[in-house]
Amino acid sequence: MMTPDAALEFLYGLQMFGIKLGLENIRALLDSVGQPQNSYGIVHVAGTNGKGSVCAFLGRIYQQAGYRVGVYTSPHLHRFNERIRINGQPIADHDLAALVDELRQNNSQVPATFFEFTTALALLYFARQNVDLVILEVGMGGRLDATNVVTPLVSVITPVSDDHGDYLGGSLGEIAAEKGGIIKPGIPVVIGPQQEAALAVLTAQAKALTAPCLCFGRDFSVDENVSGCRVTTATHCWQALQPSLPGRHQCDNLAVALMVVTHLAAHGWQATQQVVRDAVADTRWPGRLEWFGERILLDGAHNASGAKALADYLRGRTVQRIHWVVGFKADKDVEAVVASLMPFVVQAYCVEPPIEQAYPIDRVATHLRQHGCKASVWDSPTVALEAALRRCGEHDLVVVAGSLFLVAACRDWLISTCNLEEMDGEL
Known part of the structure; x- marks a missing residue:
């Protein structure tokens, strides 16, 4: 059995492979452990800004609603374990070491990158821990990101802007197309506030894949006043929400999260108005404002x-x-x-x-x-x-x-x- 220190040394050693966009390695890793990502519901979150906040809101809401919720985000602030959490608790050192050892032994010939191996580890951990729902944040882009091997309940694309141009493209439209690569045939996608060029690309991708498109400003909206945020969807209205995350942009991120909640509610994933209110007021996302x-x-x-x-x-x-x-x-x-x-x-x-x-x-x-x-x-x-x-x-x-x-x-x-x-x- 590897020690936790040896496991981390192995993981960080994979950084020698750099960043490689593609799905071949992650598929091999997951094949070796029985496709664990198929054993729970998934919300898949891409975008440039706001991904982490949307994940934080959703993780807290569904935890407060009584579900066992896994959240996978990157990077970490202080410890690697923070990337992989269940109901707010980072993966334990002994679980991390055991899963690294298992995946390494099963895949000695797979030249996986740090992020590919970490993603497989997270998806396996969530299955072994019998979670109900996973909030899965894309690492970079979307189409060729290691997380894009999942079939989610709903996809999410937060605001897209210029970033990682060397990997994703030189224009906003090209970057949006890469982010929109997580959209799956027939699976609804929630699209947050977007610049016109990005929105045009994303909605065209959704239409081509017959994926129902839930767009900010059309299918859901948010207003802010002295009593807090009011988020409105076709079937729900949350009044006077008080997000603990500061900044006007967090009201937009909250609206995106609650559009997801609205969609999932129609498919049996329940979170009451009071649960949402309490969870929103108690969500934390360290290092951001x-x-x-x-x-x-x-x-x-x-x-x-x-x-x-x-x-x-x-x-x-x-x-x-x-x-x-x-x-x-x-x-x-x-x-x-x-x-x-x-x-x-x-x-x-x-x-x-x-x-x-x-x-x-x-x-x-x-x-x-x-x-x-x-x-x-x-x-x-x-x-x-x-x-x-x-x-x-x-x-x-x-x-x-x-x-x-x-x-x-x-x-x-x-x-x-x-x-x-x-x-x-x-x-």
Whole structure:
């Protein structure tokens, strides 16, 4: 039997295979253990922004409704185990080690990537643990993503925007087509708010596959007022919902999740109005508009859409000055993120996220300086965060954004060193 440390060493060693889009390896892995993904219901979630939040809402709603719910998301913040959860609890170390060992021995000749092996492991774990429902997040794209071997109860596509262009295509339409690759013949698809070009592609794909299409703004909608969010579908209306996840965009994500709930209710998956209300108020998604104390905000915004959502949130809370701890993965559109946040930035603290392929911090600093911003370069996320905290004025905020890996490093330091608890801080 492998030890948990040996299992993780094996998994991370698979990163040498890089990213390979395709379904051959994942099919071989799942064939070796009897196609476990066919033993439970699945909601399959693709998109560029909002996937994780939709998964978090759905996981909490159905757990609160009394179902045994598996949730598979990526990446993790602090521990690999966070990617694979049942009713909110990460996979135990001994289960992880046992399943890695089993899959490895059964597939010694399959050159699986890290994500392919991890996806097979998650799908097998959920079957062995007798879950009722799995909320399955796509890793990248959709059509050739390792998760796209499942036949779901319903597919979901959250807002599509420019991201991973090297793998998914150079235009919004091409990216949408890859995301829409999860749409299955005859299986309903819930489509969240989209730009016109993306919506046209997605609805055409659904029509070609005779997949019923449930579109934001046509088949379901959301309004926000002082009493909270009101989500309306053809058969349901939820009033005065109070999502614990902050940001106006979370009302849109909630609407997408509740359109799924509406569809599944017609097929026997029940969640009462009170269950939904309580679950929505209790959903957590760490590292996304997450407050530590009243003056530190962490957000995984790493692309243009995410940065716009963060900027809208800051504007809505009348924030005017931020000290930005910033770093990116190498493949990100730094200029697009900088442009959205620039009006708020007093000073930037540039640092490489703890990943192998980081965007060079000297170039990040150059981008910022070209916008007239003070920008300094730092050796590590925690040193950069400490500097930002020292220099932050009485009416300023410290914001960590640009990479979820950067957020994770700063979050870990805040919890372990400063004994700060995350909270919904008030300005």
